[in-house]
Amino acid sequence: MKLQQLRYFAAVYEHRSFSAAAKHVNATQSGLSMHVSQIEQRYGVNLFSRSSSGVTPTEEGRSFYGEAVKVLAAARRAEDKLLILSKSVVGHVQIGLMPTFTRAVLTKALLRFNNEYPEVRLSISEAYSGTLAQEVTKGRLDFAVVPASLDFDDVLISKPMGEDRECLVCAADRELPMGENGVSLKQMSPLKLVLPGPGNARRHRIENYMQVNNIEVSERLEIDTMHGTLDLVSNSDWLSILPGVLCLPDLDGKRRQVMPLADPPLTVDYMRIETRKRPLSIAAQAFADVLQEELNSALEVNPISRH
Numbered sequence: 357m358k359l360q361q362l363r364y365f366a367a368v369y370e371h372r373s374f375s376a377a378a379k380h381v382n383a384t385q386s387g388l389s390m391h392v393s394q395i396e397q398r399y400g401v402n403l404f405s406r407s408s409s410g411v412t413p414t415e416e417g418r419s420f421y422g423e424a425v426k427v428l429a430a431a432r433r434a435e436d437k438l439l440i441l442s443k444s445v446v447g448h449v450q451i452g453l454m455p456t457f458t459r460a461v462l463t464k465a466l467l468r469f470n471n472e473y474p475e476v477r478l479s480i481s482e483a484y485s486g487t488l489a490q491e492v493t494k495g496r497l498d499f500a501v502v503p504a505s506l507d508f509d510d511v512l513i514s515k516p517m518g519e520d521r522e523c524l525v526c527a528a529d530r531e532l533p534m535g536e537n538g539v540s541l542k543q544m545s546p547l548k549l550v551l552p553g554p555g556n557a558r559r560h561r562i563e564n565y566m567q568v569n570n571i572e573v574s575e576r577l578e579i580d581t582m583h584g585t586l587d588l589v590s591n592s593d594w595l596s597i598l599p600g601v602l603c604l605p606d607l608d609g610k611r612r613q614v615m616p617l618a619d620p621p622l623t624v625d626y627m628r629i630e631t632r633k634r635p636l637s638i639a640a641q642a643f644a645d646v647l648q649e650e651l652n653s654a655l656e657v658n659p660i661s662r663h
Contacts, residue, residue, distance in 0.1 A: 362424045364391045366633050369421045370511050373410045425633035432635050446475045447639045452488040452500030455582035456602040465650045469643050476639040485557040492629050498640040503557040504625035514627040518655050521600040522622040524615050525589050538618030546574035550596040553580040562597050565622050599624050600659030609661035616659055
């Protein structure tokens with residue numbers, strides 16, 4: 357069996373469509389269908405159930421995919437071994453990050469990486485977790501960083517990166533009922549709260565926190581832009597709940613106050629996601645390592661505004 361056939365099969369499996377898979381691997385739909393059919397005919401198995409709406413993997417297809425991605429991953433590692441032997445770290449790395457990372461972690465990571473690996477070209481995309489997961493699944497990103505509340509299928513794998521504290525963010529001149537470890541929202545309700553949209557992985561956890569702790573919300577506003585949320589809360593009586601790392605540029609307290617949630621606290625875990633069939637290249641792993649180190653440093657900072 358040819359390696360190309362495995363790549364074509366995996367693409368159809370992941371996209372659930374011959375046409376979408378063909379576009380992804382720069383092949384014709386008929387060519388892709390022919391290669392998959394050749395595998396099925398040679399071994400006497402049906403890998404997909406075909407219909408006018410797309411394809412669905414059979415039980416045999418799901419089992420075969422698990423083995424196919426192991427072979428594709430091994431081929432990627434073999435190629436990386438040749439790069440190590442040639443002492444060359446080059447390539448184009450495509451990364452997806454949440455606004456949390458692009459605001460407070462990315463700049464230091466980029467400067468370090470560019471200095472250490474000048475031959476590697478980086479492309480950074482900013483989006484929320486649902487979009488980033490889709491882009492990794494489709495192979496458009498080498499990896500992405502998302503909150504750990506996402507559920508994953510058999511295409512993606514995840515690796516933990518660290519735990520952050522969720523914080524209340526409000527206007528700089530607002531009086532807050534401070535506790536020993538942060539601010540208690542129970543003492544501030546009812547709240548006018550800015551929330552991320554339903555596609556944001558943190559949305560459900562924040563709403564569940566409000567419900568479980570009997571925190572009243574009088575008004576809700578959905579904003580799926582970080583800058584829009586920050587600008588609104590700094591110029592009004594609206595509040596928002598944002599990750600501590602994202603808030604590090606605001607700890608001087610000049611435009612906004614930042615206080616960790618307490619009584620009880622609320623945390624968010626970060627993780628790196630990638631596909632099973634495509635282990636990180638040397639260049640992508642190098643950037644992942646730099647990003648991890650910068651995140652570790654950011655998580656050591658206590659996210660409380662200084663006045």
